[in-house]
Amino acid sequence: METEILTSNYQPPPPFKDRLAQKVAAIKSKLALAVSGLKSPKSLTIITLVIAAVVVMISFMALQNRSPKTSERAPQAEVQVPKVNSTPTVSTINQNVNQFISKLEDNQGFTQKLSKPIVDLDLSFQKE
Amino acid sequence: MPRNQYPVSCIKYFVSIALVFAAVYLLHTTNNVLLAASPLETAQSDYNFQSSQFRNVKERFANAKAAYISFKTAASKDQAFSTSKEYLTQASTLYIAYYALVKEYGNSLDWSDKSDVHTKLATTMDDASTYFLQVKDAVTRAQTLEDLTKIAADIDKNLKDKFDPQTYYTLANYELASGKQLYRQFLELAQKLGESKQSFANSSTLLNWQTEIDDIKAKSTISINSAQDQLDHMPQTRVNTGEVEQIKKAVDGTKKELLRAKPLFLEAAKLF
Numbered sequence: 240m241e242t243e244i245l246t247s248n249y250q251p252p253p254p255f256k257d258r259l260a261q262k263v264a265a266i267k268s269k270l271a272l273a274v275s276g277l278k279s280p281k282s283l284t285i286i287t288l289v290i291a292a293v294v295v296m297i298s299f300m301a302l303q304n305r306s307p308k309t310s311e312r313a314p315q316a317e318v319q320v321p322k323v324n325s326t327p328t329v330s331t332i333n334q335n336v337n338q339f340i341s342k343l344e345d346n347q348g349f350t351q352k353l354s355k356p357i358v359d360l361d362l363s364f365q366k367e
Numbered sequence: 368m369p370r371n372q373y374p375v376s377c378i379k380y381f382v383s384i385a386l387v388f389a390a391v392y393l394l395h396t397t398n399n400v401l402l403a404a405s406p407l408e409t410a411q412s413d414y415n416f417q418s419s420q421f422r423n424v425k426e427r428f429a430n431a432k433a434a435y436i437s438f439k440t441a442a443s444k445d446q447a448f449s450t451s452k453e454y455l456t457q458a459s460t461l462y463i464a465y466y467a468l469v470k471e472y473g474n475s476l477d478w479s480d481k482s483d484v485h486t487k488l489a490t491t492m493d494d495a496s497t498y499f500l501q502v503k504d505a506v507t508r509a510q511t512l513e514d515l516t517k518i519a520a521d522i523d524k525n526l527k528d529k530f531d532p533q534t535y536y537t538l539a540n541y542e543l544a545s546g547k548q549l550y551r552q553f554l555e556l557a558q559k560l561g562e563s564k565q566s567f568a569n570s571s572t573l574l575n576w577q578t579e580i581d582d583i584k585a586k587s588t589i590s591i592n593s594a595q596d597q598l599d600h601m602p603q604t605r606v607n608t609g610e611v612e613q614i615k616k617a618v619d620g621t622k623k624e625l626l627r628a629k630p631l632f633l634e635a636a637k638l639f
Contacts, residue, residue: 294389329636332559336632339552343626348615349538349545350608353472355531356418356465358458359425362451362519364435364512 410464410471417464421457428454448512455506455515455522459499466492466499469537476541477548485544488537495530535606539614543594546618550591553625554584560635567638576631583627590621 252258404412428450435447470492478485502522509515557580567573594617601610 298389332556333636335552335556335559336636339549339556339632340626340629342549342552343622343629346619348612349472349541350535350611350615353465353469353538353541355534356421356458356461358421358461360458360519360523360526362455362512362516364432364447364516 405475407468407471407475410468414461414464414468417457417461421461424450424454424457444512448515451512451515451519452506452509455518456503458522459503459506462499463496466495466534469534472541473537473544476544477551478544479551480547481544484540488540491533491537495533498525498530532604532606535608535611536601536603539598539601539606539611542611542614542618543591543598546591546594546621549625550587550621553587553628556632557584557628560632563635563638567635576635579631580628583624583631587621587624590617590624594618594621 431443431447431450435443437443470489473485473488473492476485502518505518506515509518561573561577561580567576594614597617598614601614
C-alpha cells in the first residue's frame with residue numbers, strides 16, 4: 240500500500256545525455272556573458288591597463304638603473320661623475336655637516352657600546 | 368560599433384607582465400636591502416643572537432646547579448655536568464661573537480695615521496677568539512664535572528690576566544681613533560666651507576669666521592695630542608674600565624672644542 244503511494248507520483252529523470260547538455264549550455268552562457276563584458280571594457284579596465292603599463296615601465300627602468308653590469312653606460316657615467324665630485328653640492332655639504340654634528344653629540348663611549356658579556360664562571364658548586 | 372577593440376588576451380597579457388615585473392622588482396629591492404647589511408651590523412646581530420641563546424642556557428644551568436647543590440646525588444651531578452657543558456660551550460660562542468663585534472667596530476673606524484695599531488688590535492681580538500675555540504674543544508672532550516670546573520677556572524684566569532686588559536686597551540684606542548676621525552672631519556669641512564669665499568657677505572666676515580675656526584683647530588689639536596699622550600703611557604697589560612674612561616674624557620674635551628664649530632659650520636653651509 241505504502242509502496243503504491245510513493246511510486247504513483249514518480250516521474251523518471253531525463254536521460255543523462257540531456258542533463259549533461261543542459262549543464263554545458265548553462266556554463267557556456269555564463270562564460271559568454273563574462274567574455275562579452277571584457278570585450279567591451281569599462282573605463283576602469285582601461286585605467287588598470289594604463290597603470291599596469293606604467294608599472295612595467297618603472298620596474299624595467301629601476302632594474303636597468305640598479306644593474307651593476309652597465310658596461311656600455313659606464314664611460315658616460317665616468318665623464319659626468321668627476322664634475323659632481325670636484326664641486327660638492329649644497330646637499331652633500333649639509334649632509335656632511337649634519338653627520339659631523341650628530342657624531343659630535345653622541346656621548347656614548349665604547350665601554351657602553353661594547354660592554355663585556357656577563358658570564359658567571361664559578362663552577363665550584365658550593366652553597367653561596 | 369566594433370566590440371573587439373580591446374582583446375581579452377591583450378589585457379591578460381599586460382596584467383600578467385605587470386605582476387611579474389612588480390614581483391621581480393620587489394624581490395630585487397628586498398635582496399638589495401638584505402645584502403646591504405654591513406659586516407658591523409652582521410656582527411652586532413650575531414652577538415645579540417648569541418646573547419639571547421646564552422640567557423636561555425644560563426637559566427637551565429642555574430636550575431641544574433641549584434638541584435645538585437641541594438641533593439648531591441649522582442643523577443643531579445650528571446644533570447649539572449651536561450648543563451655545565453652546554454653553558455660553557457655557549458659562553459665560549461658568546462665570547463667569540465663579542466670579540467668579532469669588537470674587531471668589526473675597529474674596522475669601521477678610520478685608522479689612516481695608525482694602521483699598524485689597527486692591525487695589532489685586530490690580531491689580539493683574533494687571538495682571543497682562537498682561545499675560546501680551543502675552550503670549546505676542551506669542553507667537548509671533558510668527561511666529568513670536575514674537568515669542566517677546571518676549564519671554567521682557566522677561562523676566568525685568562526680573562527682577568529690577558530683578554531680583559533687587552534679588550535680595554537683596544538676600546539681605549541677606539542675612543543682615541545674616533546676622536547681623531549672627528550678632528551679630521553672638522554679640518555676637511557672647515558676647508559671646504561672656507562673655500563667658498565664669495566659666499567660670505569664681505570671679507571671681514573670671512574676673516575672672523577676663519578679666526579674662530581683656527582682657534583678651534585688649535586685647541587682641539589692640543590686636546591687630541593694630550594689624549595694620544597695618555598694612551599701612549601698606558602700600561603697595556605693592566606688596562607681597566609677606569610683607564611678607558613680617562614681616554615674618553617680626554618676625547619670628550621676635543622669633542623667639546625669641535626662642537627664650538629657647530630654654529631659656524633651651519634652658518635657657512637647656509638651660505639654655500
